Amino acid sequence: MSVLTFDELTHRLDKELHRLHYTEGSIAGYRRAWKHIASFLDNECLSGFSEEAGMRFLDAKYGFSELERTGALTQSLINQLRIVRMLGDFQQHGSILRRYFKQKIRLNGKPFQQWLKRFETHCQERAYSGVTCNHYRKATDRFLAFVESQRVWQVEDIVARHVPDYVKTLLGYSYKSVELQLCGLRCFLRFLILQDVPAQPLLDAVPTVKARKQNRIPSVWTKENVEKLIQAIDRGNPAGKRDYAIILLAARLGIRTLDIKRLKLTDLNWADSRIELRVSKTGALVHLPLLPDIGWAIIEYLKNGRPKVDSPYVFLRHLAPLEPFSDEHRLHQIIIKYMRIARIPISPNKKKGMHSLRHTLASRLLAENTPLPIISDILGHASTESTAVYLKVDIQQLRQCALDSAGEME
Numbered sequence: 001m002s003v004l005t006f007d008e009l010t011h012r013l014d015k016e017l018h019r020l021h022y023t024e025g026s027i028a029g030y031r032r033a034w035k036h037i038a039s040f041l042d043n044e045c046l047s048g049f050s051e052e053a054g055m056r057f058l059d060a061k062y063g064f065s066e067l068e069r070t071g072a073l074t075q076s077l078i079n080q081l082r083i084v085r086m087l088g089d090f091q092q093h094g095s096i097l098r099r100y101f102k103q104k105i106r107l108n109g110k111p112f113q114q115w116l117k118r119f120e121t122h123c124q125e126r127a128y129s130g131v132t133c134n135h136y137r138k139a140t141d142r143f144l145a146f147v148e149s150q151r152v153w154q155v156e157d158i159v160a161r162h163v164p165d166y167v168k169t170l171l172g173y174s175y176k177s178v179e180l181q182l183c184g185l186r187c188f189l190r191f192l193i194l195q196d197v198p199a200q201p202l203l204d205a206v207p208t209v210k211a212r213k214q215n216r217i218p219s220v221w222t223k224e225n226v227e228k229l230i231q232a233i234d235r236g237n238p239a240g241k242r243d244y245a246i247i248l249l250a251a252r253l254g255i256r257t258l259d260i261k262r263l264k265l266t267d268l269n270w271a272d273s274r275i276e277l278r279v280s281k282t283g284a285l286v287h288l289p290l291l292p293d294i295g296w297a298i299i300e301y302l303k304n305g306r307p308k309v310d311s312p313y314v315f316l317r318h319l320a321p322l323e324p325f326s327d328e329h330r331l332h333q334i335i336i337k338y339m340r341i342a343r344i345p346i347s348p349n350k351k352k353g354m355h356s357l358r359h360t361l362a363s364r365l366l367a368e369n370t371p372l373p374i375i376s377d378i379l380g381h382a383s384t385e386s387t388a389v390y391l392k393v394d395i396q397q398l399r400q401c402a403l404d405s406a407g408e409m410e
Contacts, residue, residue: 004091006049010034013090016149019108020096033083036061049091054084063254093169095149109153112144119191131258131280134327139184141144155197163205182206219356220363226251229335232342239318241305243334245297246315250354253288254361256281257354261325263314268298330354 004012010031017027041049042056058064058080067073090096107113112122119140123133146166147158163185170178186206192199230247234240249255258280267277268290275288298314307316313324325331332353332362339346 003048004049008036008039009049009087009091010038013087013096016096021108030083033080034087037084037087037236049087051084051088054087058084066363087319089169093146093165095146095169107141107145108148111154112148115192116140116144117157118195119188122191123187127282129283135180136184139181140188142181143185143188155192155199158199158202160201160205163202164207167207221231221356221360223364225342226357226360228342228344229338235300238301238305238307241301242315242318242380243338245294245301246295246331246334246354247338247357248291248297250357250374251361254290254358255288256358257331258327260354261313261315261327261329261331264312265314268311268314270295309347 014027014031017030022030037049037054037057040060041047041053043096044056046053055064058077059066062077064073064077082122082275107116113128116137118138120133123136128136143166146169147162150162150165152158152162167182171179173181186203186325189199189203189206195205206375212338230244231250233247234394235244235245245261249260252256253275255275255277256279260279262280263275263277267275269276270290273295275290276285277288278285302314306314307318307322309316311321316324329361330353335353335356336346
């Protein structure tokens with residue numbers, strides 16, 4: 001996108017917000033923020049916008065960087081950061097990227113909506129797992145929404161250059177996120193080819209991701225830090241009771257975040273002290289021990305913390321709407337909250353989300369010489385190949401593998 005004056009940039013962005021059905025109240029909030037940014041740019045004698053200038057504005061007006069460093073950012077200031085980043089992204093890509101969307105429906109044109117529905121049906125007929133179908137649908141929705149922002153309304157009018165332009169919008173995301181998006185996009189383009197749409201040039205334009213899953217080393221916690229995290233939770237309030245039970249499920253049993261959010265009251269077999277759930281990723285039914293500390297934590301939450309609403313799910317949001325967590329909600333902020341309370345360092349080079357607690361459990365079991373098939377059963381893996389990645393965090397096991405290989409060669 002060519003360099004625009006700030007007035008031109010915000011004029012075009014205003015039109016795009018209207019096209020995407022943002023509410024008038026939301027748009028008015030954006031306009032107020034743009035007005036403050038425009039005044040700052042005038043004082044700096046700048047006619048155009050850059051994210052670097054936007055960050056200087058946030059520092060000058062709010063002291064943003066210092067508040068971020070001390071963990072004192074408010075939601076209002078986080079929203080101001082989103083506005084700055086939206087301006088930068090729109091200037092670069094001519095599109096409002098999916099990270100700014102809260103709406104469930106993102107496509108405006110019926111042709112793309114119909115193709116998305118047909119593709120979703122195709123994935124279901126191929127017997128893909130529910131999680132895979134959901135990933136592919138979202139990846140396709142995201143790509144088609146980007147294409148719509150480029151004023152293209154029919155799949156036959158999508159050209160090869162749209163693919164790399166779209167891929168650029170994924171810069172800054174983790175390797176795994178990009179891999180998921182591109183995998184879903186390839187599946188959709190192959191589906192179009194099956195439907196006699198000439199999409200082979202588009203498929204050829206999708207780049208490959210060089211890194212492989214088995215090259216990544218999972219982030220793990222020390223035993224001491226896991227206990228510090230758990231002890232930092234204030235169980236005297238409803239949200240704390242919920243968070244305590246959630247973190248125990250991840251740390252003690254290695255349950256995936258999505259499966260924790262989807263855990264139902266009927267999955268709790270109190271008579272046999274077991275949790276019986278169907279793993280979202282593989283569809284397999286797993287039986288896990290309802291350990292005493294987990295059981296009592298859930299009982300305490302159900303009796304004295306859980307909102308009194310009719311829902312089959314165990315864990316609920318505690319702010320309106322009082323409903324289960326959405327699939328998109330990663331619960332990452334829960335971990336960060338208690339890491340700060342426990343004064344556990346937050347390293348930008350280490351992922352410390354809910355999934356890292358699952359990694360930590362697998363690594364601990366491995367260190368205790370638990371056979372890989374048993375770890376696979378506990379974690380709900382379809383095969384031991386997925387579990388083998390945890391060997392990379394156990395240096396002693398790796399050394400033993402090397403010694404065993406050397407002994408076989410002698």
